[in-house]
Amino acid sequence: MKRIAMISTGGTIAMQADASGLANSALGARKLLELANIDRTDITFVEMEYINIPSPHIQIEDLVTLKELVEKAVNEEKVDGVVITHGTDTLQETAYFLDLTLHLNVPVVVTGAQRNSSLTMSDAALNIADSVLVASDQRAAEMGVLVVFGSEIIPARDVIKEHKTALTTFKAIDFGHIGHVNNGHCVWTRKPLIHDHYQIGSEIEKLKVAIVPTYIGQDSTMLRYLLNDGIDGIIIEGFGAGHVPQNMVPGIQEAIEKNVPVILTSRSRKGSMLTDTYGFIGSETYLRKMGVIQGEDLTPDKLRIKLLLLLSTHATHAEIKQAYEQHFYL
Numbered sequence: 372m373k374r375i376a377m378i379s380t381g382g383t384i385a386m387q388a389d390a391s392g393l394a395n396s397a398l399g400a401r402k403l404l405e406l407a408n409i410d411r412t413d414i415t416f417v418e419m420e421y422i423n424i425p426s427p428h429i430q431i432e433d434l435v436t437l438k439e440l441v442e443k444a445v446n447e448e449k450v451d452g453v454v455i456t457h458g459t460d461t462l463q464e465t466a467y468f469l470d471l472t473l474h475l476n477v478p479v480v481v482t483g484a485q486r487n488s489s490l491t492m493s494d495a496a497l498n499i500a501d502s503v504l505v506a507s508d509q510r511a512a513e514m515g516v517l518v519v520f521g522s523e524i525i526p527a528r529d530v531i532k533e534h535k536t537a538l539t540t541f542k543a544i545d546f547g548h549i550g551h552v553n554n555g556h557c558v559w560t561r562k563p564l565i566h567d568h569y570q571i572g573s574e575i576e577k578l579k580v581a582i583v584p585t586y587i588g589q590d591s592t593m594l595r596y597l598l599n600d601g602i603d604g605i606i607i608e609g610f611g612a613g614h615v616p617q618n619m620v621p622g623i624q625e626a627i628e629k630n631v632p633v634i635l636t637s638r639s640r641k642g643s644m645l646t647d648t649y650g651f652i653g654s655e656t657y658l659r660k661m662g663v664i665q666g667e668d669l670t671p672d673k674l675r676i677k678l679l680l681l682l683s684t685h686a687t688h689a690e691i692k693q694a695y696e697q698h699f700y701l
């Protein structure tokens with residue numbers, strides 16, 4: 372007999388049409404399990420109704436509590452696997468936060484839905500049923516936190532919400548999914564190699580880390596505004612192989628002089644950035660010499676989650692650099 376925890380947090384998967392016809396929060400863990408109508412006599416469920424909010428309303432402190440709830444489910448309720456239902460808008464950040472902070476030997480799966488259960492062809496029931504299947508497969512425990520969506524199994528580190536409305540929105544666009552659900556079975560095809568773990572320090576909710584975009588004509592105005600506002604860390608979503616407009620360079624320099632870590636990623640979603648190819652002002656070599664840290668092949672929102680964790684434990688500049696560059700640039 373397997374014990375699976377079902378932790379509900381809200382999102383479209385938990386929504387139904389209200390009297391006005393608009394989708395609003397309605398269902399908690401128990402109702403979601405009823406909806407999925409899972410026919411498994413070998414599984415008992417521990418229902419944990421945590422919050423019921425649209426995922427754009429999730430705050431970093433909610434993620435800290437969610438992580439503690441997962442630990443409680445495993446350590447006190449002795450569950451063999453955990454399924455978390457969540458809105459899709461911020462699901463990739465939550466999944467990555469849990470991936471970086473949990474140290475458990477049980478499967479942890481995050482899922483959601485693109486169409487609420489009042490709509491025809493809602494994906495809510497299927498995604499729950501698939502997630503329960505994955506969470507009850509012990510091999511899933513070796514893969515880090517997983518997202519199960521559209522019958523695909525995707526590691527939290529790689530997953531992005533790629534499509535605004537499609538039912539197969541979650542993809543690992545560079546690397547592909549590592550397994551899928553077929554005929555009521557998990558089919559595993561790959562295993563991720565990168566597993567980073569960080570502690571959550573004190574007062575993480577008070578830290579300010581911003582994501583700054585690049586575009587033709589971008590300058591240092593946003594950076595200076597953020598620095599004046601007491602920003603603790605900056606993620607720059609640069610161009611292509613890791614470049615910014617020359618007029619951003621003075622603002623970046625000011626951040627570095629103030630000991631505010633600046634992490635660089637790219638608005639091009641696939642591949643890794645270059646490190647020693649171009650020499651122009653604002654190029655990747657120029658920025659690296661200034662002290663900018665190369666972000667991994669991660670989306671800006673995930674780089675931000677990682678920086679919040681690192682700053683919460685008062686990591687030094689060298690430790691932050693190591694945390695981001697260890698897999699690719701050392």
Ligand SMILES: NC(=O)C[C@H](N)C(=O)O
Pocket residue numbers: 381382383384424425426427457458459460461483484485486
């Ligand atoms: N499909 C969804 O879940 C989107 C919804 N706005 C949410 O993230 O809560």
